Amino acid sequence: MVFKLVKEWLGRSKPVKAELQDIELDKVPAHVAIIMDGNGRWAKQRGLPRVAGHHSGMKNVKKITMAANQIGVKVLTMYAFSTENWKRPKEEVDFLMKLPQEFFPLEIEELIENNVRIRMTGWREGLPEYTLKAIEGAIERTKDNTGLILNFALNYGGRKEMIAGVQEMIRDVHSGKLQVEELDENRFSSYMLTSDLPDPDLLIRTSGELRLSNFLLWQIAYSELWFTEAYWPEFTESLFLQAIAEYQRRGRRYGGV
Numbered sequence: 001m002v003f004k005l006v007k008e009w010l011g012r013s014k015p016v017k018a019e020l021q022d023i024e025l026d027k028v029p030a031h032v033a034i035i036m037d038g039n040g041r042w043a044k045q046r047g048l049p050r051v052a053g054h055h056s057g058m059k060n061v062k063k064i065t066m067a068a069n070q071i072g073v074k075v076l077t078m079y080a081f082s083t084e085n086w087k088r089p090k091e092e093v094d095f096l097m098k099l100p101q102e103f104f105p106l107e108i109e110e111l112i113e114n115n116v117r118i119r120m121t122g123w124r125e126g127l128p129e130y131t132l133k134a135i136e137g138a139i140e141r142t143k144d145n146t147g148l149i150l151n152f153a154l155n156y157g158g159r160k161e162m163i164a165g166v167q168e169m170i171r172d173v174h175s176g177k178l179q180v181e182e183l184d185e186n187r188f189s190s191y192m193l194t195s196d197l198p199d200p201d202l203l204i205r206t207s208g209e210l211r212l213s214n215f216l217l218w219q220i221a222y223s224e225l226w227f228t229e230a231y232w233p234e235f236t237e238s239l240f241l242q243a244i245a246e247y248q249r250r251g252r253r254y255g256g257v
């Protein structure tokens with residue numbers, strides 16, 4: 001694993017090599033979640049329409065996925081579309097909804113070669129048929145892969161997830177499947193859409209905004225947060241490795257000493 005990694009990155013730019021040396025491969029976060037922010041501003045800065053930023057952002061997804069896979073991250077959750085993003089102009093929403101049918105045909109072979117498994121966290125209801133078809137096809141084709149899980153948060157909102165979870169819990173209490181006294185943090189987690197995934201160890205947000213924007217609210221209770229001014233389309237492997245290195249320097253105490 002390490003040899004493959006070093007071999008593959010030997011030809012890379014100096015900063016990536018330097019950052020790679022800072023990473024302790026036995027302390028890599030299992031789950032990294034990313035809020036890919038700043039596509040619109042990146043485009044505006046270049047005199048381009050906002051959707052050009054989303055397109056460029058889409059192209060960055062594979063690069064960072066490969067970097068995460070190579071250092072041994074197990075789950076990478078990317079915030080691709082929130083339940084609030086429907087409020088954007090129709091043309092922008094339509095463009096975002098069409099990205100999966102461009103992304104997967106373009107990248108799926110390489111993702112498969114690298115043993116990446118695709119999954120989705122969010123509500124299928126409300127997504128156009130063609131979006132679902134593209135993502136479901138990728139999920140199906142990669143379902144036996146055992147490497148990194150590339151989890152797209154699509155039509156996802158943390159509060160909606162918690163409310164849906166609480167509704168399900170109440171139904172289970174009414175049907176006798178759950179006793180009120182049995183409810184603890186583990187049981188609550190089992191009602192979240194990510195019940196089979198570890199909680200994120202590290203949350204990265206690009207573009208300089210210091211907000212959570214309704215992302216994995218229950219799951220990030222103890223996550224380390226890392227922010228960068230870089231807009232998502234310009235977020236590099238080097239910055240990703242810097243985030244990992246800083247995560248490794250922090251002492252996680254989970255409320256203890």
Ligand code: FPP
Binds near residue numbers: 037038085152
């Ligand atoms: C936030 O930037 C970004 C999004 C709402 C979309 C992110 C989606 C991608 C990068 C592509 C995902 C790829 C696939 C295959 C689904 P913003 O538009 O809010 O930026 P701004 O704050 O500068 O306006």
